[in-house]
Amino acid sequence: MAAFVAFQAFGQQKSLIKGTVSDAGGNPLSGATIVVSNTPTGTNTDGNGYFELPLPEGGMHVLKTSFIGYVNSVDTVLADEIKTLSIVLKQAHEQLDEVVVRENFENARNRREALSLEVIKKDFIFENNSGNLIKTIQKLPGVYSMDIGSGFSKPVIRGMGFNRVAVAENGIKQESQQWGADHGLEIDQFNVEKMEIYKGPMSLQFGSDAIGGVLEIIPANVSAENKIFGDVSIIGKSNNNLAGVSAMFGIKHKHWNARARFTEQHFGDYKIPADTIVYLTRKLPVYNRRLKNTAGYDRSFSSTIGYSGKKVSSDITVSNVFQKTGFFPGSHGIPDLSRVQNDGNSRNIEMPNSNVNHLKIISNSSFKIDGWKTSLDVAFQNNHRQEWAQFHTHYDNQTAPMTDPDLEIDFRLKTYTGNIKIESTGDNKWKHQIGINTDYQENNIAGYNFLLPKFNRFTAGAFVIEKYTLSDKIQLMGGIRFDYGQIAISAYKDKFLEQYLEKMNAYQPDEIAFFSQRSYGINRQFNDVSWSAGMVFNPDRNQTYKVNIGRSFRLPGANELASNGVHHGTFRHELGDSSLVSENGYQLDIAYTFESERFYFSINPFASWFSKYIFLNPTGEWSVLPHAGQIYQYKQAQALIAGGEITANYEILRHLTLESGFEYVYMQNLTDGYPLPFSPPLSVINSITWHWHSHRKALEKLHLNLEHHFVASQQRIARNELTTAGNNLFGFSLNSYWKIRQSNFNVSLQVQNIFDTSYYNHLSFSRKLSIPEPGRNVQLILRIPINE
Amino acid sequence: MKQISTVLIALAFTAFFSSCAEDDNDTTPPLIVLIEPADDDTLFIGHGVHLDMELSDDVKLKSYKIDIHSNLDGHDHTKSATANATWSFTKAWDVSGLRNTDIHHHEIIVPTKINGVPIAAGDYHFAVYCTDEAGNESKVIIDVVVGVGAPDEDE
Incomplete structure (x- = not known):
């Protein structure tokens, strides 16, 4: 004190x-x-x-x-x-070039944070709009997209994905089934106005799961003037015949503001540049080059009501995202020719398919008193995921359930969050921040198949973060956090499997008991300390140096602690280990940025060392389960993840900018000497943009962009991963901003994969099914801002 | 000058990380060449299955497993109404230390009855899994028919 x-x-x-x-x-x-x-x-x-x-x-x-x-x-x-x-x-007016006004806030923000940060706003999302939010941002250096079909993706930051990247909206960590290989992120990209992407451990502020980075969606700025505003967007895509609409309506009156957005997109089966695919030595036809049963739709709604006064402000946001998509039946389980026959309809969603509904109710409040701001965030989330597949079993004695006979898997994950944070608001040399985060989770399960056990989890963390301005040029920052976690997992005995194994007359009673116990009752407690220290040095207006070192952690998930059985998303028998401890990592991150009016350059190397990295280790022991190979068990090892990003941007001529981005990640399991799975390949994006501005004509702004994306082959694979060949992709975009008689509208035309190149994405879910990525796509978005 | 030095840094950075990439890890899975049974072959009830295949690995093999399961519900994946017992077979064999081997045996017997109930004829999946010593795994899955009759006397 x-x-x-x-x-x-x-x-x-x-x-x-x-x-x-x-x-x-x-x-x-x-x-x-x-x-x-x-x-x-x-x-x-x-x-x-x-x-x-x-x-x-x-x-x-x-x-x-x-x-x-x-x-x-x-x-x-x-x-x-x-x-x-x-x-x-x-x-x-037109004399102002875009380069000059380029993302001032972002640059200023970046100059004040020691950890590598990317900030994007809705213009970026509009101009780069791709299948979903994650595909849209994957152009950013160090950010990758792990795709599931044409509609959904999960984020990967510098090689870390699944439970190692946290996504937060309005200060609340999104909790769904992130651990799952076929889970996508449930966020409506039309609803994102601003987002910050932290490329490194953020456990300090977000606790467990932020070990690899955080995507933080920042609420839209409230307009200063009283007005009614909105926007309407219409989107169409040629590859999967997507049609979508998103509309927002908002009102600001004195201290009150409210806004609501509705988005709906429907898409058909996506097109791949191949007539056949070969999966498990079986040649499967792809009729009309459309991958059967990959159609889907999403429907999102979000509304916020807020009050903002001089001392007190408060917002309540209710949002719901629903996503439904089919799975290609040819490679869902054992390949079967009869299931890939053309059904003459490219828009139907048959089984197998997945349905996800994510409901969030978030309350954000803050109070400012005497140079201190207290924020209180309370949230409830309900993630309901279902997978439907016509009832099938290998067990004679198992019959389809009376209700929902084809509901294979059903998870209901409820998360209750309460966060409090107190920070100094005065502009003193010292800035203080202290906070407490608490989360309670309950996962309930249903369906005729078993994958993840029922569990509940409680976590609580307390942190202190200090920032100190040493001089005009140097800022220091650091913090420490203590966490407590508790997880209770319910046991699950598979009696059908038990009887099946008994009937085979081939196994000992202890073997039968082991395999039919699909999860064990476990009650574990964890304690963790995380910290971070960093420095920002701005020797002059053009240059920024940053260095940050931190320790972060992740609690083992229920799947890692307690699973025992075939995971249909990975087609493996996965065995948990109830004795796992928290994953711990140390990361060193260095950044240098040079920026002048016409030239921008940044280099950002990093290295992370993990003492208890959790990975799936092939044991060489056979599973006795039907259609299962060897058993993979969760194990902990030392791991090294290192790499970095380099970006450069040069305005060679007035209106003409060249841009290059390079990213590389090296991931190694230091204990067994093999690369870690899902290592992103080296990639380089080069683009040329012609940008033209005018304020006197109907066409206010025009951006023409041609892009070349080179992805190197990935030969560094874990055991039982496939190497992936490199590829070259070309893209084109034309973004125009019009103003005709006081009405604005923006038109974005994009052509992705211009040459319809057949290639694999090393990180995609479809890679191991040997399904190439979508072919050429022409996309048109019309956006009409109203009174913006 | 500044540009040149940054390019040099970038090159050094890349060279450092790519030079670490050379290890003698074994990530090559074994190769399974399944000759018999072939796709859509019949396995005869009460007879041995004629298994003929070649297994090889670039380093050393470890084990193979044969897994036979009913596919009686076929593509529509609805439950078959058969009163007969479906047959499930799983067994592993050790081939550790070998680089390649020809597997030829009739050890898998299609039973006539399971716990006194006659087995169900029809479509089955026949799967071969093979691992090497490093833990790399391959699999081949074919469709077979379990039926009555007798195999040719060519063996």
Whole structure:
């Protein structure tokens, strides 16, 4: 406590400037960035265009204020004399090149965080819109997409996926069946206005599962002026004949705001550039080059009501995402020719298929008192996942259930979250943050097949994070966190399997008992410490150096602790180990960025070392289960994951920009000497963009982009993985922003995989089924912003 | 100068990580050449199954397993109404230490009855799994028919 008082007293020596930022019409601008030139000090305006900014020391300072679409403003102030400031920004005109106004906020944000960070906004999502949010962002260096069919994907950051990457929305970690190979992320990409992607351990703020990184979806800024606004988007894709619509309507009145969005997309079977696929030595025809039964749809709804006052603000968000997609029946289990015959319909969703419904109710509140802000987030999530496949069994004595006879697997995962965080808001040299996160989970199961046991889990963590501005050029940050976790898993005895094994007259009673116990009753407790320390150094306006080192953890999942049986998503007999301890990792991350008006360069190497990395080890012991090979058991090992990203962006001519991004990850199990599974291959993206702006004509902005994506072959594989050949893909996009008689509309045309190249994605679910990725796709999006 | 030095850093960085990639790990799975039974062959009730296959590995084999299961519900995966017992067979054989081997035997007997109930004739899956010493695994799955009759006397 004594230390806290000291920091406060220390901070009071500085002078504070307060002010507002508005447009020429006097409307406050929220989210504008104000930075003190040649220092890392900066802030953003709040919902009322208001800001407070500490001045590093006495004397004269230059404040630079920027906001996208407006001309930057430069004001000189004397620290001890001027206390309030009204800044008026003018609308940008054509003399402002995009490179200059490029993502000011993002850059400022990036200059203040020690951990590697990518920030994207809805313009990026609009211009790069791909099958789903994860496919859309996979162009970012270090971010990869693990695809399940044409509709759904899961995120991978620097080789870490599944339960090793957390996705948070409005401060709440999304909890679904992330561990599953055929699980996709349940987020409506049309509803994402801004997202931050942390490429490294974030256990400090997010606890377990953030060991590999975090995708944090940030709520939309509330408009400063009273108005009614909205947007409507229409999307069409040629490859899977997708048609979709998304519409948002919002209202802002004084302290209140509300918005609601509805999105629905329907798609047919997707096209692959192949007439046959070969799976398990069986040649399967692909009629009309459409992969049978891969059609699906998604339907999302989200609404928020919020109050934002000077001291108190509060929002309640209710959202629901429903996704349904079929699975290609030819490789669901043993390949069977009769199941891939053309049914003459490319839009029907037959069995096998999966249905997922994710409901979230989130309340975010904050209170500002005396230089401290207290945030309280409370949430309930219900993830309901079902897999349907016509009833089938190898056990004579098992009959189809009376209700839902074809419901193979049903998980209902309920998560209750409560987070509290207190942070200092004054612009002192020291910034403090303390918080507590708690989560309670319950997983219930049904269906005629067994995969994951029933369990409940409680986790709680407490953290302290400190930031210190050492000088104009150097910021230090660090924190520590303690976590407690408890998981109770229910036992499950498979009596059909027991009788089946008895009937074979080939096994000893102890073997039968072992295999038919599909999960054991387990009650485990875990304690973990995570920490992180980092530094940001900005020697001048053009350069940023960052270094961050951290320790993070992940609790073993119920599947890793207790499973015993064939996982139909991976076609393996997977055996848990109830004695697993938490996975621990240390990561070192270094970044250098150089930025001038026409040139941008960044290099970002990292290395992580894990002492207890959990992986599936082939045991060489045969399973006795029907259609199962050897048993794979979860084991822990030392592991090294290292690599990095390099990006460069150069405006060679006015309006013409070249961009390159390189990413590489090396993943090695140091205990057994094999590469870790799902190692992303080296990849390089090169693109050329022609960008043209005007404010006097109907066509305000035009971006033409040609892209080449090279993916190297991946020969570094774990045992029982397939190597994947490299490929070259070409893409084209044309994004235009129109304004005709006060009405805006944006049109995005994209052509993906121009040459209809047949290739595999090493990380896709379809890779091990030997199904090539989707072929050429032409996509058109029309977006009509209303009063935006 | 600055650009040159950063390019050099990038190259050094790549070279470092790609040079670590050379290990003598065995990730090559064994090869199974299944000659008999062939796809859609009949396994005769009460007779031995004529198994003829070649197994090989680039390092050393470990074990193979034969797995025979009913596919009586066929493609529509509905439960068959047969009163007869479906036959399930699982057995593993050790071939550890060998680089390649010809497997030829009639050890798998299709039973006439299971616990006193006659076995069900019809479609079955016949699967061969093979592992090597490193834990790499291969499998071949074919369709066979279990039926009455007698095999040719060519063996």
